Amino acid sequence: MAGSAAMxxxxxxxxxxxxxxxxxxxxxNGDPRGASVLILGAGLAGMTAALELRNAGYKVQILEFxxxxxxxxxxxxxxxxxxxxxxxxxxxxxxxxxxxxxxPWRIPYHHRALxxxxxxxxxxxEPFIQLNYNALIHSSRAFGGAPQRIRAIxxxxxxxxxxxxxxxxxxxxxxxxxxxxxxxxxxxxxRSWGALDRDYKYKANLISAxxxxxxRDPGGGLDAIPLSGDPLALSEILKxxxxxxxxxxxxxxxxxxxxxxxGGMDMIGKxxxxxxxxxxxxxxxxxxxxxxxxxxxxxxxxxxxxxxxQLAKADWCICTIPLSILSQLPVDVSAAMKAAIDAVPYAGSxxxxxxxxxxxxxxxxxxxxxxxxxxxxxxxxAYPDTGFNRSGRGxxxxxxxxxxxxxxxxxxxxPAERVARTVEFGAMIHPQYRDEFxxxxxxxxxxxxxxxxxxxxxxxxxxxxxxxxxxQIDGRIALAGEHASALPAWQEGxxxxxxxxxxxxxxxxxxx
Amino acid sequence: MRAKTKVAFMKIAAVMSxxxxxxxxAQDNRTFSSGYRFVEMTGEELFxxxxxxxxxxxxxxxxxxxSYPSLVGNRNxxxxxxxxxxxxxxxxxxxxxxxxxxxxQVAAVVNYLRTHFGNNYQDVVTARDVRDARR
Numbered sequence: 001m002a003g004s005a006a007m008x009x010x011x012x013x014x015x016x017x018x019x020x021x022x023x024x025x026x027x028x029n030g031d032p033r034g035a036s037v038l039i040l041g042a043g044l045a046g047m048t049a050a051l052e053l054r055n056a057g058y059k060v061q062i063l064e065f066x067x068x069x070x071x072x073x074x075x076x077x078x079x080x081x082x083x084x085x086x087x088x089x090x091x092x093x094x095x096x097x098x099x100x101x102x103x104p105w106r107i108p109y110h111h112r113a114l115x116x117x118x119x120x121x122x123x124x125x126e127p128f129i130q131l132n133y134n135a136l137i138h139s140s141r142a143f144g145g146a147p148q149r150i151r152a153i154x155x156x157x158x159x160x161x162x163x164x165x166x167x168x169x170x171x172x173x174x175x176x177x178x179x180x181x182x183x184x185x186x187x188x189x190x191r192s193w194g195a196l197d198r199d200y201k202y203k204a205n206l207i208s209a210x211x212x213x214x215x216r217d218p219g220g221g222l223d224a225i226p227l228s229g230d231p232l233a234l235s236e237i238l239k240x241x242x243x244x245x246x247x248x249x250x251x252x253x254x255x256x257x258x259x260x261x262x263g264g265m266d267m268i269g270k271x272x273x274x275x276x277x278x279x280x281x282x283x284x285x286x287x288x289x290x291x292x293x294x295x296x297x298x299x300x301x302x303x304x305x306x307x308x309x310q311l312a313k314a315d316w317c318i319c320t321i322p323l324s325i326l327s328q329l330p331v332d333v334s335a336a337m338k339a340a341i342d343a344v345p346y347a348g349s350x351x352x353x354x355x356x357x358x359x360x361x362x363x364x365x366x367x368x369x370x371x372x373x374x375x376x377x378x379x380x381x382a383y384p385d386t387g388f389n390r391s392g393r394g395x396x397x398x399x400x401x402x403x404x405x406x407x408x409x410x411x412x413x414x415p416a417e418r419v420a421r422t423v424e425f426g427a428m429i430h431p432q433y434r435d436e437f438x439x440x441x442x443x444x445x446x447x448x449x450x451x452x453x454x455x456x457x458x459x460x461x462x463x464x465x466x467x468x469x470x471x472q473i474d475g476r477i478a479l480a481g482e483h484a485s486a487l488p489a490w491q492e493g494x495x496x497x498x499x500x501x502x503x504x505x506x507x508x509x510x511x512x
Numbered sequence: 513m514r515a516k517t518k519v520a521f522m523k524i525a526a527v528m529s530x531x532x533x534x535x536x537x538a539q540d541n542r543t544f545s546s547g548y549r550f551v552e553m554t555g556e557e558l559f560x561x562x563x564x565x566x567x568x569x570x571x572x573x574x575x576x577x578x579s580y581p582s583l584v585g586n587r588n589x590x591x592x593x594x595x596x597x598x599x600x601x602x603x604x605x606x607x608x609x610x611x612x613x614x615x616x617q618v619a620a621v622v623n624y625l626r627t628h629f630g631n632n633y634q635d636v637v638t639a640r641d642v643r644d645a646r647r
Contacts, residue, residue, distance in 0.1 A: 085566075085574035142629040284579055324605030325578035345607040348565070377544045405545035405612060411565030413542075419541070445564050449576025452605055 022113035023250050026499050028056035028506045035509050037062070037416070038298055038312050040289075041320035042280050043071025045480040045494035047272035048117070048280055049318045049502050056506065062276065063300055063312060064285040067451045069277060070269025071320075072103035072451060073491060076353065076441055077264065084447035088417045093355070093439040095385075098395040100353030101265040102443035104453075104491050105382075105397075106130065106258045111492035113499065114268075118261065121271035127383070128258040129385045131249040133368020134213075138429050139375050141143070142240030143232065147372070152232060155195060155212035157243055159202035160234040162194025204230045245373040253490075262383060277301030281312075286321060289331040291476045316509070318501055320481040320494075322346070324452040333474040340466035344483060346453020348407040349445045352378070352399040352422040356436040359384075359394035364432060376404040376425045398422040399438065400461075402454070411444035418442035471497070478505050514641060549612050555624025562609070563625070571629040579604070585630035592637045595622045596645045610646060615639035 037053050039046045042064035054060045076082065078094035094100075106128040107114055118125060133151035168174060169183050169190075178186060187200065195211040196202055205228050209215075215229035234503055237243060261267040273280070287309065289397035296317040299309050319326065324346040331338065361383050362369040369385040378399035387394070399422040401407040410418050419440035427433035445454035458467070471484050478501040485493030543561060545551045552558045562570075567573055568582045574580035589595050599618050602608030609618070618641040626633040 019562070085580070086568045128517070308522075321577070322605075327604035328578045342604050345602045347607070348607045375546065404548045405550045408550075408562045408565055409542075409544055410639050412561050444565065447574075452566075452576065454580050458606065 004137070004204050005396075006102050006332060014281065020110055021496060022116065022499075025116065026052050026503060028052060028502070030142075030510045032509050033162055034059060035053075035316065036061070036314040037316045037318060037453065037505075038277075038296055038314035039318045039320070040286055040298065040451070041065075041071060041481070042069040042273070042276075043320055043494060044114075044269065044272065045075055045270070045482070045498040046071075046115060046318065046489050047276050048495045048498040049320075049480060050276040051272065053318075053502055053506075054227065054276065054279065056377035059314075060276070060279050060337060062280040062313065062359075063145055063313060064280050064282050065285050065303070066268075067282050069273035069280060070266050073269040074103050075099050075101050075266035076262030079461055082441070082443070083449075084415065084444065085449050086447060088415050088447070092353075092440050092441045093352070093440045094395055094441075095355065095393045096268055098355060098384075098393065099264045100351065100397055100441065101260075102351050102353075102441075103445075104489075106254075106260060107491070108253055108255070109257045109259070110252070111490065113495045114492045116260070116497065117272075118268060121268070121275065123267050123271045124262040124387060125259040126262050127369075128260040129369035130254045130256060130258050130371065132383070134365075134366050135370040135383070136372035136381075136429060137242045137243050137245050137374075139240040140228075140428070142236050142242065145428070148232065148242070149213060152212045152229075153242055155208060156231040156234070157194055157246070158230040159194040159196065159208055159211070159231065161198060162190040162196055162235075166194075166196060166200035168189045187333060191510050200229060204228045230425040234438055246370070249372065262476065263384070265497035284310075286329065288329060289317065289319065289333075289477065291317070291332045293475075304433070307376075312478075314412075315476065316505055317477045318498070318505070320477050320479065320498070322451045322453070323456055323483050324331070326479075331477075333385075333477060334469075336466075336469040337472065337474045337479075343462040343466040344456040344458055345469075346446070346451070346487070347401070347403050347455055347457040348411055350399060350407055350410040350418065350453035351397060352410075352435075352442040353395055354398040354419070354422065354440040355395045355438045356432075357393060357438060358436060359387075359390065359392075360432040360436055361396065361430065362394075363391060365430075372428060372429065374425075376428060377401065377409065378422055378425045379406065381426060381429065381455070391483070393438070398426050399442075403457070408446075410442075411446045415442045415444075415446075418444065432448075455489035456481075458483075458488060471500070473501070473504055473508060478502075525556055545610040548618060549614075550609075553617065553620065553645060555622075556629055558613070558621040559628075563621065566606075571625075581632070583625055589626050589631050590633060592626065592641070593632065593645060594621060595625060596637060596642055600642070600646060615642035615646075618642045 004301045036059035039050050039062045042062050050060050076092045077099040078096055083089040105240050105349040135150050136147035136152055137153045197207055198348055209228035216224045216227040218226040283303040284300045284301045285303050290297045295315050298312045323341050323344045327342045367383055368388050369383050372381045380400040382397035394435045401410055419442050423433050480498040481495040482500040485496040487493030543552050552561050567583050571583040572581040600610035618636045619639050619642050622637045
């Protein structure tokens with residue numbers, strides 16, 4: 001090993017080198033000599049492509065179905081209205097400054113491309129709190145239906161598993177697997193990690209309370225001495241399966257630090273639109289995509305005047321239209337790409353935002369941001385990660401369903417029923433809902449007119465058979481979007497796919 | 513990774529699926545499933561809790577940037593095997609429900625569709641037909 005390889009090895013072992021496929025701002029060197037690109041869709045993929053291609057000297061035009069830029073990068077605020085498929089219209093009645101992000105809502109620290117665009121475009125970030133130890137885990141079938149603090153579930157599970165492992169270690173049952181010397185260290189580690197006492201027991205005492213929390217917190221003065229609480233029984237933790245929620249904090253995609261844009265996720269889309277908004281033709285519904293050796297011709301209609309078909313032409317096309325829609329359009333591409341376009345079902349997902357008269361989760365329960373998990377159909381309650389400790393109204397995410405039966409069941413309801421059911425279920429966890437609820441909005445992604453689903457739900461088989469065919473440049477057309485990435489449903493996937501598509505497209509233009 | 517997660521969910525669902533359908537039938541008897549699979553059993557309830565999300569309560573479909581087909585008086589339902597295939601496997605953006613419904617549930621919802629919304633096909637699909645269609 002020598003030179004740069006040695007350097008790279010040293011850097012990765014120290015953790016300096018980025019594991020991200022993003023290698024910094026893209027460089028499209030060379031003069032495209034007036035070549036034109038038509039981009040379909042002004043979401044993050046389309047606007048990334050537009051920004052970089054325009055900067056590289058291309059003539060760029062974007063067609064967008066909505067009357068706004070951003071696509072699924074979207075925020076609903078008071079005063080906004082939204083009409084879903086079927087004609088169900090909602091007016092968001094949140095107080096000024098309060099919002100929900102119906103689509104993407106969190107950014108992992110390793111989504112380096114998205115973070116870099118936020119930096120370049122001046123989008124301010126703040127922490128997104130994925131793990132709040134004081135938020136709740138709720139099982140309707142365990143602990144008498146009473147929600148438990150995440151810190152208690154985590155400490156009691158970890159502590160009692162540690163106690164068991166310490167026990168079998170001391171009984172010599174690990175002698176074949178672990179050396180005597182290592183067993184001593186293992187016991188120390190289990191005591192430290194599991195909050196065990198000197199006898200390697202996990203009990204109600206101030207050692208475990210230091211992890212799981214106290215029945216009475218340490219105070220000042222006469223009654224300052226803290227009291228420990230009783231751990232939850234391991235058997236009940238196991239049977240209730242609440243341990244599965246701990247995965248939400250261990251998974252690479254959800255590890256702290258996570259971010260959100262200050263003021264709403266759509267700050268990113270708006271920042272892109274500030275750069276490329278002048279290139280966008282809004283309210284343009286694409287109806288056909290044709291190509292020959294000279295260029296690409298896209299038929300579209302203005303959504304207000306659908307009878308008149310208009311044409312947009314360019315030398316090349318970057319198409320970011322979701323496959324749920326693209327698969328319905330006549331598109332001149334190879335049989336292999338068409339098969340790939342047809343191979344991806346779209347997942348269902350529902351988010352419900354609720355406004356309350358006061359931030360009772362903070363005032364009554366000391367829950368500042370983060371997410372509670374439940375086995376009720378609402379699945380999650382996410383508290384706002386901004387505006388902490390303020391008096392007055394607050395908006396939380398009252399339900400976030402992704403895939404599975406409940407997402408379909410909630411999609412099938414009217415928006416008003418989704419909100420009502422979300423309040424009804426949520427009140428089982430926070431009884432304050434009954435008195436404090438004011439209004440809500442509910443977005444079911446299968447009913448969102450511009451995407452007909454939440455995201456491309458690739459099966460392993462479909463990905464193996466079709467993914468590379470989807471991503472190949474087909475004549476003069478290249479696809480981009482989260483569906484053309486290995487990061488389904490993540491904004492990073494949309495951006496990385498766009499960067500990869502335009503790099504290959506530019507290379508082709510330079511060679512012709 | 514996704515597929516693995518789904519399998520894990522389904523195992524959990526198998527254990528718990530009977531338990532929770534009562535959890536929220538507060539006002540007007542809407543059924544909620546507890547796991548990955550649906551607990552609704554009748555064709556009417558499966559349509560109302562699943563299909564109508566996209567195909568709409570009147571089964572007339574909807575049009576946005578793309579569209580959901582109308583199932584009203586739909587000649588594609590004449591061949592029962594086609595409807596069974598679609599519910600099991602999905603098509604294009606439409607998810608398949610083969611992993612989320614039993615043979616009996618698929619048969620029930622197909623029979624419901626083929627006898628409602630201006631469709632009047634009297635030959636009945638059985639659970640065995642669905643089992644055979646799963647390959």
